Amino acid sequence: MQLEAALKQYYGFDEFRPGQKEILEDILSGHDVLGMLPTGTGKTLIYQLAAVLLKGRALIVSPLVSLMQDQVDQFKQTGFKKTVALNSFLDQSDKRSILKHLKDYQFVFVSPEIMQNNYIRSTLLSVEWSLFVVDEAHCISQWGHEFRPHYLDLVYVKKELGDPVCLALTATATVKVQEDIQKYLGIEKAKVHIHSVNRPNISLFVESFSDLEHKQDRAIDLISELKGPGIVYTNTRRSAEQLVNLLHEKGMHNVSYYHGGMEQDERLLVQKQFLNSQLKLIVCTNAFGMGINKPDIRYVLHYHAPSNMEGYVQEIGRAGRDLHPSAAILLYHPSDLEIPFHFIENELPDHNQIDFILSDYDVLSEQTVAERLHLAGISETGQRFMEYHLNSAGVLNEKGISEDKRESLKKTLKLKIEARKKEKLRSLRMIENWIMTNGCKRNMLLNYFGEEEKNDMEYCCSGCQDDLERFYGKEEPKLLIDHEWEDELKRLFRQEV
Amino acid sequence: MDISRAIIMDVLQKVDGSRKCSGIYYILTGKKTAQSLSDSQWFKIEPYYASLKGLTVEDFNSILDELCTKEFINLKEDQVFLISEKGSNFLEKNKSYYFFMEKLNGLKYASIEHKCWQVLSLFVQSLSNALYHFLNFSPVIRDRDAAEKVKILFPRTDEQRKQVASQLYIELKIILKKCDSKSAEIFVNKLSGYNRVGHTFDQSAREWGLSRVEAVLRFRSVLHMIFYSIKEKPESYTVLYTLLGELIDIPALTKSALQTYHLLKQEKDLKEIMKIRNLKLSTMEDHLVEIAREIPDFSIQPYIRDEDKDRVSHFYNKTKKFKLRPIKEAFPHLTYLQIRLVLAKEGGKHAVGSGT
Ligand SMILES: Nc1ncnc2c1ncn2[C@@H]1O[C@H](COP(=O)(O)OP(=O)(O)OP(=O)(O)O)[C@@H](O)[C@H]1O
Numbered sequence: 119m120q121l122e123a124a125l126k127q128y129y130g131f132d133e134f135r136p137g138q139k140e141i142l143e144d145i146l147s148g149h150d151v152l153g154m155l156p157t158g159t160g161k162t163l164i165y166q167l168a169a170v171l172l173k174g175r176a177l178i179v180s181p182l183v184s185l186m187q188d189q190v191d192q193f194k195q196t197g198f199k200k201t202v203a204l205n206s207f208l209d210q211s212d213k214r215s216i217l218k219h220l221k222d223y224q225f226v227f228v229s230p231e232i233m234q235n236n237y238i239r240s241t242l243l244s245v246e247w248s249l250f251v252v253d254e255a256h257c258i259s260q261w262g263h264e265f266r267p268h269y270l271d272l273v274y275v276k277k278e279l280g281d282p283v284c285l286a287l288t289a290t291a292t293v294k295v296q297e298d299i300q301k302y303l304g305i306e307k308a309k310v311h312i313h314s315v316n317r318p319n320i321s322l323f324v325e326s327f328s329d330l331e332h333k334q335d336r337a338i339d340l341i342s343e344l345k346g347p348g349i350v351y352t353n354t355r356r357s358a359e360q361l362v363n364l365l366h367e368k369g370m371h372n373v374s375y376y377h378g379g380m381e382q383d384e385r386l387l388v389q390k391q392f393l394n395s396q397l398k399l400i401v402c403t404n405a406f407g408m409g410i411n412k413p414d415i416r417y418v419l420h421y422h423a424p425s426n427m428e429g430y431v432q433e434i435g436r437a438g439r440d441l442h443p444s445a446a447i448l449l450y451h452p453s454d455l456e457i458p459f460h461f462i463e464n465e466l467p468d469h470n471q472i473d474f475i476l477s478d479y480d481v482l483s484e485q486t487v488a489e490r491l492h493l494a495g496i497s498e499t500g501q502r503f504m505e506y507h508l509n510s511a512g513v514l515n516e517k518g519i520s521e522d523k524r525e526s527l528k529k530t531l532k533l534k535i536e537a538r539k540k541e542k543l544r545s546l547r548m549i550e551n552w553i554m555t556n557g558c559k560r561n562m563l564l565n566y567f568g569e570e571e572k573n574d575m576e577y578c579c580s581g582c583q584d585d586l587e588r589f590y591g592k593e594e595p596k597l598l599i600d601h602e603w604e605d606e607l608k609r610l611f612r613q614e615v
Numbered sequence: 616m617d618i619s620r621a622i623i624m625d626v627l628q629k630v631d632g633s634r635k636c637s638g639i640y641y642i643l644t645g646k647k648t649a650q651s652l653s654d655s656q657w658f659k660i661e662p663y664y665a666s667l668k669g670l671t672v673e674d675f676n677s678i679l680d681e682l683c684t685k686e687f688i689n690l691k692e693d694q695v696f697l698i699s700e701k702g703s704n705f706l707e708k709n710k711s712y713y714f715f716m717e718k719l720n721g722l723k724y725a726s727i728e729h730k731c732w733q734v735l736s737l738f739v740q741s742l743s744n745a746l747y748h749f750l751n752f753s754p755v756i757r758d759r760d761a762a763e764k765v766k767i768l769f770p771r772t773d774e775q776r777k778q779v780a781s782q783l784y785i786e787l788k789i790i791l792k793k794c795d796s797k798s799a800e801i802f803v804n805k806l807s808g809y810n811r812v813g814h815t816f817d818q819s820a821r822e823w824g825l826s827r828v829e830a831v832l833r834f835r836s837v838l839h840m841i842f843y844s845i846k847e848k849p850e851s852y853t854v855l856y857t858l859l860g861e862l863i864d865i866p867a868l869t870k871s872a873l874q875t876y877h878l879l880k881q882e883k884d885l886k887e888i889m890k891i892r893n894l895k896l897s898t899m900e901d902h903l904v905e906i907a908r909e910i911p912d913f914s915i916q917p918y919i920r921d922e923d924k925d926r927v928s929h930f931y932n933k934t935k936k937f938k939l940r941p942i943k944e945a946f947p948h949l950t951y952l953q954i955r956l957v958l959a960k961e962g963g964k965h966a967v968g969s970g971t
């Protein structure tokens with residue numbers, strides 16, 4: 119009962135959601151845990167409570183810097199004020215001041231990359247850790263959709279930290295990925311809690327279009343009919359902005375876009391406006407939707423198809439976190455896949471770039487492999503990928519590597535890249551297939567994750583004749599004080615009239 | 616006409632053909648070169664310094680092309696433009712509309728306005744929520760320094776909060792009354808507080824049918840007006856002064872130092888300059904320190920060997936004390952001037968004091 123009491127005390131919730139309590143019990147009795155719980159069901163709460171009950175400190179590895187900052191805000195708002203994030207966005211003096219006061223924090227978020235830094239690593243070693251949390255743990259697997267090579271080093275970091283209890287969490291891992299997580303984190307003996315990826319309160323709708331204009335019209339219709347708040351995902355910043363402009367022209371004013379190209383102050387304002395229900399809808403790119411944890415999102419509309427099933431599941435998972443009925447709608451046009459296709463083709467370095475990075479040193483000047491890597495003009499993901507592998511091969515900061523070594527390295531890297539590309543293209547085909555195939559969308563999705571079909575859903579998907587119009591309606595408009603500045607200033611400072 | 620075009624025309628008018636458009640571009644986008652800093656003063660276009668932050672060269676050039684085609688400006692010689700009669704008539708006719716820009720002072724404030732806004736905005740948001748006893752709000756500013764500052768200055772008791780709120784309300788109201796209502800509206804809408812998150816610039820611009828640039832400028836003009844007011848009469852703006860006083864206390868290059876600087880740039884040596892300007896050695900040295908501090912591109916290399924410079928900055932960074940004497944004792948072979956120059960480059964504003 120002690121756990122329920124803590125739940126009530128810290129959150130005011132009456133009962134645990136499926137999986138939470140079991141995982142907590144395992145952690146508290148000292149077991150490592152691999153937990154797969156569907157999106158939005160409260161994985162965060164598990165490690166918050168665990169740290170509190172262990173009266174200890176938690177190190178949380180999280181892959182997206184933008185997401186991390188949102189998480190820190192949410193922790194503080196939930197009442198866990200001693201929370202901080204260490205990532206590459208901080209400037210030197212902030213980093214130093216955080217590290218200096220490390221022992222005053224209870225929750226420390228880190229990116230996997232930042233722990234490559236010896237200074238940071240050794241400072242992390244100087245305090246005690248009760249819990250080592252790997253969030254979005256699927257990033258450790260080549261077969262996961264967001265492979266982050268530096269996750270592979272976490273096992274060493276964990277060891278250095280004295281092997282605190284390890285909690286690996288994800289919402290989207292196929293069986294293969296689950297095995298990889300255990301293997302590469304060195305937690306083969308972990309207690310495993312696998313729950314279905316299924317989100318029964320989210321109905322799935324897919325509509326295909328052969329004409330882009332029809333799709334656009336349909337999107338605008340839906341947005342004006344559906345009960346908000348909602349999120350629309352697009353696959354580029356530009357199309358996010360274009361869509362928003364279009365909606366403004368149609369007279370929908372409480373709509374904004376939200377993406378990585380905005381100044382950070384402005385982005386934060388839009389996000390908080392949305393959380394405060396001043397906006398009915400935000401249109402964003404996938405990198406920035408992840409941090410949004412608003413309980414009452416009623417629909418997620420994909421204006422473009424995402425590039426794999428896992429990403430799709432994560433993105434629609436923003437909806438219905440309060441467990442009320444919600445809709446996920448994907449509007450598909452064949453051209454949707456061009457951008458992800460192009461992206462896959464160009465994300466990792468091609469043969470020329472590999473040859474350049476590992477070229478003959480007699481001809482060129484005195485550069486280390488790392489310096490060349492930065493000159494090669496590859497994407498951020500590509501750089502991370504190369505950095506990791508060159509570092510593991512022990513050549514990252516070297517010059518003048520023997521020809522034999524260079525040649526063999528080139529060969530392995532090229533093979534690795536080909537394999538990774540092939541895997542990503544396969545994932546792209548899978549989602550294309552899922553979109554195009556008639557039938558129960560939910561069951562096909564469950565099949566993909568190796569789960570049994572569900573045939574007892576009252577409401578299910580467009581394949582099972584669920585009705586999108588169920589989700590039409592108007593939300594209560596938020597009373598926005600729209601008067602002269604003098605009155606608003608008065609209100610802000612609570613001056614009597 | 617969009618405001619950026621009016622700004623460019625007004626600058627061309629004031630510079631009157633004595634600078635190439637690249638130089639003007641640097642001023643408008645707030646590039647910190649000695650030239651653009653001193654030109655801004657010289658041509659009395661301080662308000663416009665950094666007024667078009669973020670404008671790309673391509674966009675700048677296409678605006679020039681467009682203004683030429685419309686005959687608002689003419690090409691005088693390669694890369695030099697003059698305002699046409701049509702252009703200056705246009706500015707004259709719309710003078711009152713652009714009047715709010717008089718309150719801008721980019722030269723003085725461009726480098727600190729963002730920090731100041733972060734502090735002010737976070738303070739107002741926290742105070743407003745506290746006044747309504749809503750403690751679990753989510754801050755719109757994440758900057759650690761701003762958060763630290765607000766935490767320190769935040770009034771502790773209900774009573775104090777009410778007092779500070781009334782006072783801050785009055786201070787802001789007085790200043791906003793001095794601005795035009797559109798700019799005041801935009802400014803107040805950008806504030807966040809109880810039950811409302813502030814507007815983005817895009818949202819303000821859309822609401823008022825302005826370009827984003829204009830919305831930004833109107834907002835900044837109010838902010839600069841606040842800075843100016845605090846500086847003029849700190850005793851009337853006690854809350855604002857407590858919040859921002861320290862941040863806006865940045866001495867810009869004085870007129871006298873600026874003249875010295877012009878001479879230095881003509882490659883005159885120190886002795887000559889002292890003779891021309893009839894300066895005492897100590898004044899001359901003060902100017903050098905001031906210039907070193909204010910003008911990032913001004914190199915102190917002629918006055919101290921790199922090796923010595925590195926050792927002094929290392930020493931300083933270890934102790935973080937702006938006391939000259941201990942440094943002088945550690946490096947007896949260096950002069951005070953040499954040490955002060957290094958400190959000016961290292962630490963900016965604190966290095967003003969001369970002697971010990
Ligand atoms: N036992 C509970 N009862 C009610 N609400 C809960 C409970 N546990 C968690 N929640 C709420 O569920 C929401 C989602 O939680 P959280 O962000 O931890 O999801 P998540 O599992 O990490 O999802 P994702 O995979 O999308 O990151 C939060 O708003 C949280 O307050």
Ligand SMILES: [Mg+2]
Nearest residue numbers: 158161162253
């Ligand atoms: Mg999560």
Ligand SMILES: [Zn+2]
Nearest residue numbers: 558578579582
């Ligand atoms: Zn179905």
